[in-house]
Amino acid sequence: MSQTTVTEEPPRPRPSVRPTTLRRPRLPGWSRGALLLGSAAIGTATGLVAGLESRVQWGLIAALVFVVGGFALTSAVEGRRQAVDRLAASLVWTSFLVAVLPLASLLWETIARGIPGVSWYFLTHSMNGVLSWQDGGGIYHALLGTVQQVLLASVIAIPLGLLTAVYLVEYGSGRLARAITFFVDVMTGIPSIVAGLFILSMWIMMMGFGYSGFAGALALSILMMPIVVRSTEEMLKLVPNELREASLALGVPKWRTILKVVLPTAIGGITTGIMLALARIAGETAPIILLVFGNNMINGNPFEGAQSSLPLFVYEQWAFGTESAYDRAWAAALVLIAFVMILNLAARAVARWKAPKSGR
Amino acid sequence: MGTPATAPRKNTVRLGDRVFSGLSKGSGIALLVIMAAIAVFLTIRAAIAIAHNEGNFLTTFQWDANASPPVFGIAVLLFGTVVSSVIAMTLAVPVAIGIALFISHYAPRRLAGIIGYVVDLLAAVPSIIYGLWGALFLVPHMTGLFDWLDRFFGWTGIFAYDGTPARSLMTVGILLAIMILPIITSVTREVFKQTPKAHEEAALALGATRWEVIRMTVLPFGRSGIISASMLGLGRALGETMAVATVLSPSFLINASLLESGGGTFAQNIASQFKEAGSMGRDALIASGLVLFVLTLLVNGAARLIIARRKEYSGSL
Amino acid sequence: MAKRIDVTGLTAYYGTHKAIDDISMHVEPMSVTAFIGPSGCGKSTFLRTLNRMHEVTPGGRVEGKVLLDDEDLYGPGVDPVSVRRTVGMVFQRPNPFPTMSIYDNVAAGLRLNGSYRKSELDDIVEKNLRGANLWNEVKDRLNKPGSGLSGGQQQRLCIARATAVEPEVLLMDEPCSALDPISTLAIEDLIGQLKSTFTIVIVTHNMQQAARVSDRTAFFNLAAVGQPGKLIEIGDTDRIFSNPTVRATEDYISGRFG
Numbered sequence: 001m002s003q004t005t006v007t008e009e010p011p012r013p014r015p016s017v018r019p020t021t022l023r024r025p026r027l028p029g030w031s032r033g034a035l036l037l038g039s040a041a042i043g044t045a046t047g048l049v050a051g052l053e054s055r056v057q058w059g060l061i062a063a064l065v066f067v068v069g070g071f072a073l074t075s076a077v078e079g080r081r082q083a084v085d086r087l088a089a090s091l092v093w094t095s096f097l098v099a100v101l102p103l104a105s106l107l108w109e110t111i112a113r114g115i116p117g118v119s120w121y122f123l124t125h126s127m128n129g130v131l132s133w134q135d136g137g138g139i140y141h142a143l144l145g146t147v148q149q150v151l152l153a154s155v156i157a158i159p160l161g162l163l164t165a166v167y168l169v170e171y172g173s174g175r176l177a178r179a180i181t182f183f184v185d186v187m188t189g190i191p192s193i194v195a196g197l198f199i200l201s202m203w204i205m206m207m208g209f210g211y212s213g214f215a216g217a218l219a220l221s222i223l224m225m226p227i228v229v230r231s232t233e234e235m236l237k238l239v240p241n242e243l244r245e246a247s248l249a250l251g252v253p254k255w256r257t258i259l260k261v262v263l264p265t266a267i268g269g270i271t272t273g274i275m276l277a278l279a280r281i282a283g284e285t286a287p288i289i290l291l292v293f294g295n296n297m298i299n300g301n302p303f304e305g306a307q308s309s310l311p312l313f314v315y316e317q318w319a320f321g322t323e324s325a326y327d328r329a330w331a332a333a334l335v336l337i338a339f340v341m342i343l344n345l346a347a348r349a350v351a352r353w354k355a356p357k358s359g360r
Numbered sequence: 361m362g363t364p365a366t367a368p369r370k371n372t373v374r375l376g377d378r379v380f381s382g383l384s385k386g387s388g389i390a391l392l393v394i395m396a397a398i399a400v401f402l403t404i405r406a407a408i409a410i411a412h413n414e415g416n417f418l419t420t421f422q423w424d425a426n427a428s429p430p431v432f433g434i435a436v437l438l439f440g441t442v443v444s445s446v447i448a449m450t451l452a453v454p455v456a457i458g459i460a461l462f463i464s465h466y467a468p469r470r471l472a473g474i475i476g477y478v479v480d481l482l483a484a485v486p487s488i489i490y491g492l493w494g495a496l497f498l499v500p501h502m503t504g505l506f507d508w509l510d511r512f513f514g515w516t517g518i519f520a521y522d523g524t525p526a527r528s529l530m531t532v533g534i535l536l537a538i539m540i541l542p543i544i545t546s547v548t549r550e551v552f553k554q555t556p557k558a559h560e561e562a563a564l565a566l567g568a569t570r571w572e573v574i575r576m577t578v579l580p581f582g583r584s585g586i587i588s589a590s591m592l593g594l595g596r597a598l599g600e601t602m603a604v605a606t607v608l609s610p611s612f613l614i615n616a617s618l619l620e621s622g623g624g625t626f627a628q629n630i631a632s633q634f635k636e637a638g639s640m641g642r643d644a645l646i647a648s649g650l651v652l653f654v655l656t657l658l659v660n661g662a663a664r665l666i667i668a669r670r671k672e673y674s675g676s677l
Numbered sequence: 678m679a680k681r682i683d684v685t686g687l688t689a690y691y692g693t694h695k696a697i698d699d700i701s702m703h704v705e706p707m708s709v710t711a712f713i714g715p716s717g718c719g720k721s722t723f724l725r726t727l728n729r730m731h732e733v734t735p736g737g738r739v740e741g742k743v744l745l746d747d748e749d750l751y752g753p754g755v756d757p758v759s760v761r762r763t764v765g766m767v768f769q770r771p772n773p774f775p776t777m778s779i780y781d782n783v784a785a786g787l788r789l790n791g792s793y794r795k796s797e798l799d800d801i802v803e804k805n806l807r808g809a810n811l812w813n814e815v816k817d818r819l820n821k822p823g824s825g826l827s828g829g830q831q832q833r834l835c836i837a838r839a840t841a842v843e844p845e846v847l848l849m850d851e852p853c854s855a856l857d858p859i860s861t862l863a864i865e866d867l868i869g870q871l872k873s874t875f876t877i878v879i880v881t882h883n884m885q886q887a888a889r890v891s892d893r894t895a896f897f898n899l900a901a902v903g904q905p906g907k908l909i910e911i912g913d914t915d916r917i918f919s920n921p922t923v924r925a926t927e928d929y930i931s932g933r934f935g
Contacts, residue, residue: 021748021759022745022748022750022752022755022756022759022760022763023748023752023754023755023756023759024754024756024759026754026756056504056505057504057508081569081572081758081789082569084569084571085569085570085571085572087571088570088571088574089466089570089571091458092458092461092462092466093462093466094458095454095455095457095458095459095462096458096459096462096467096475098455099455099456099458099459099538099541099545102498102538103482103538103541105493105497106485106489106490106493106497106538109493109496109497110489110492110493159387160387160390160391161387163383163384163386163387163388164384164387164388164390164391166384167381167384167385167387167388168388170384171381171384171385172385172388176385176388176389177388179392180388180389180391180392182661182664183391183392183395184391185660185664186395186657186660186661186664187391187394187395188660189592189595189596189599189656189657189659189660189663190398190599190653190656191598191599191600191601191627191652191653191656192599192601193599193601193627193630193631193649193652194398194402194599194649194652194653194656195398197402197630197645197646197649198397198398198401198402200642200646201401201402201404201405201646202397202401205405205639205642206401222394222398225391225394229391253374253376253377254377254380254381255374255376255377255379255380255381256376258380259380276484279484280484282486283484283485283486283487283488283489284486285486285487285488285601285602286601286602286627286630286631289631289634289635290630290631290634311486311488311602314488314489314492315488315491315602315605315606318491318492318495318496318606326496329492330492333488333489333492336486336488336489337485337486337489340484340485340486341481341484344481344484345481348477469735556772558768558770558772559772559774559775561730561733561766561768561772562768562772562773562774562835562838563774563785564730564733564761565728565730565761565765565766565768565839566761566762566765566785566786566789566838566839566842567758567759567761567762567763567786567789567790567842568758568761568786568789569758572789576774576785577774580774580776580777581775581776
């Protein structure tokens with residue numbers, strides 16, 4: 001940059017950058033609809049002429065024509081910047097649609113293929129004596145297993161998780177708290193199969209216990225704990241400090257303040273977090289394969305002998321590969337997805353219902 | 361504020377307080393102990409397996425852990441895990457950024473709220489259901505795409521396709537991409553929403569179009585958030601078990617073509633081999649699990665560090 | 678190059694809430710017009726309708742006409758992007774792009790509008806930083822981030838960024854309210870220089886500032902909280918401050934309310 005002249009020189013006129021009018025040429029409103037129809041026609045025509053089997057390919061060709069054609073047209077009429085803006089908007093919309101398609105298909109397939117198989121009989125009978133190619137059988141044993149394993153896992157994970165969160169928010173400071181925070185985050189990312197392998201190596205291979213629902217629950221509790229800690233921690237942080245100080249100023253000891261004031265204030269959010277964690281572990285399969293092993297019969301004792309569980313049931317039925325088994329797999333998948341979704345929706349309802357009414 | 365005179369009971373440490381703080385501190389420490397125990401137990405069993413291994417743990421293309429002597433190596437698993445996760449990331453990250461932008465900047469506000477909610481719900485769909493859908497719906501529907509890829513890009517070798525059922529690493533990658541989409545989307549969306557309004561308005565006032573506003577303010581501001589969200593997604597993809605176990609037709613070979621069946625991943629191999637594994641077989645699977653554990657630990661740790669750094673940075677603003 | 682603004686019957690809404698009601702006025706080219714009035718009287722909202730920034734706020738909606746010379750900003754076929762390109766804006770809190778260097782901040786608007794040679798861009802950046810009385814302070818660290826500057830320097834950087842695209846009109850929304858007195862003085866001096874090139878409209882809470890920098894002053898008021906803001910009177914600054922025609926203006930200026 002040369003130190004030339006200029007102190008109060010009036011700005012050089014640059015007619016090239018200044019728009020002479022605020023209006024700019026615009027494509028008429030109907031052009032987009034016309035383009036859409038045109039691209040659909042081109043997509044269909046190309047598909048017919050080239051003899052493409054898949055309608056998806058027709059659609060892709062049409063979408064490509066629409067995006068590229070729109071860009072060219074806007075570019076020619078409205079200018080490059082507008083064209084880039086339009087292109088970005090099209091891509092954002094496309095990415096949304098691209099993501100919706102598989103997810104909608106997943107839900108649709110599960111519901112459509114699952115509904116015929118779900119019945120009262122299906123929910124109340126086990127697979128005892130039913131061969132893989134036979135119709136019939138049910139998921140009672142698996143439902144029972146899932147419920148027991150999830151409850152056992154909660155009994156372990158919830159107190160530990162709550163207390164850890166209390167420590168982090170109310171007591172913790174310094175290196176220990178930072179280390180715990182970091183490892184809770186890292187723990188969230190542990191693959192479920194690794195948690196399963198850990199319990200396998202410790203509980204079954206080293207300590208010599210057998211396969212059981214409880215072993216599965218141990219692994220599930222490892223997956224559940226960090227979620228409980230994280231969500232509880234967030235909720236406790238939202239409790240205003242004035243509440244704690246008011247209680248302490250009345251001479252209430254800290255532990256009673258936490259139990260009687262802090263936790264009740266945050267209970268709605270904490271419940272939500274716990275229910276979301278339950279929903280997450282209820283769908284876990286990998287540790288169950290390693291630790292609970294699977295069982296076609298009803299085993300009501302989670303501490304002794306192999307059990308089943310819903311996700312494991314889905315996996316086993318899929319693995320049989322017969323039509324009857326596939327039907328059972330879809331039906332069980334539908335029950336599982338409904339179970340998880342109901343937990344989720346209930347959790348969010350609790351969050352809304354029990355949201356701390358914060359005055360200003 | 362209180363003078364010593366007004367605090368006569370200062371020295372009497374309440375029993376209740378001591379017990380409660382001890383309990384909560386104990387739980388925190390228990391958590392650290394569990395993390396350490398995971399590392400220790402896995403390492404012990406892995407060491408036993410590796411000591412008996414007659415093959416090279418890193419380079420052997422074979423998994424005969426139940427044979428005597430046992431011969432096994434993770435080369436194929438490492439390749440399959442990394443390749444399928446990379447495919448998943450390549451597909452999922454741009455789409456997730458698109459959806460996040462759609463929710464934060466393009467969709468009408470009510471629609472945006474609903475979509476955000478649905479994305480959160482989808483993150484909760486159990487992976488076995490993705491697996492079932494992948495195996496029974498996605499696999500048969502991939503052949504058209506694979507034929508097309510083969511016709512135009514088959515000469516590269518990577519996209520060669522023989523017309524067998526599409527139970528390959530590519531299908532796995534696509535399924536994993538669909539599975540990690542919700543988590544990446546919801547993290548990036550939160551970051552995009554935090555872009556200071558002041559910066560967006562500054563760009564608008566300079567005469568920027570909507571896309572230019574996003575390019576000048578939202579994307580630079582959210583860059584570290586995008587990176588860490590992607591790594592969280594990567595962590596999930598690396599460790600995913602059931603979706604891979606149901607879709608992939610495994611083999612202990614590395615196939616040059618991503619579209620043809622074969623290969624394997626750590627998690628899938630553990631789930632598929634477990635029931636036939638004897639004592640040594642299990643130790644060998646645990647050894648491979650340890651590698652997976654370290655891999656996800658590194659990826660997640662890095663993601664968390666990036667998030668933490670970003671918090672400090674935005675806190676000082 | 679500076680343009681005249683004629684506003685007729687302008688009403689602005691946030692959703693169903695009417696923020697300002699039926700405002701008509703004109704703004705002279707190459708002059709400084711100050712908007713004063715109590716908090717919530719809609720002066721900032723009104724300012725934001727002058728470059729179509731109001732509609733960026735969710736639920737923001739405008740009725741009425743704003744003529745820039747002879748062209749209606751809200752006319753059919755008018756592109757808001759061109760409007761904002763022609764009517765620049767400086768905000769209450771300095772908001773340089775945190776991820777860009779000082780140089781890139783000034784060049785940001787130009788880079789949107791076309792490609793420039795490096796030497797051309799260097800010249801424009803230097804000219805505008807000089808114009809904002811900032812050149813001497815930053816010429817040795819043009820590649821450092823703009824967020825490293827002091828508040829007053831950041832605000833002058835934002836002014837340089839706004840002037841670099843050579844708008845016709847420059848809107849300033851309480852540009853000094855986040856600054857210390859010395860930085861405020863620097864900005865006020867700068868406003869005095871800029872009016873030789875631009876039509877300037879400034880919103881301020883500070884009546885001394887309005888008296889010091891502006892040629893004309895408009896007083897806004899609202900009947901009660903929740904009611905829409907209205908323009909009470911507008912005229913030469915000297916007259917408004919010495920001899921207001923409306924009682925409310927006099928009360929406000931003499932500090933009896935607001």
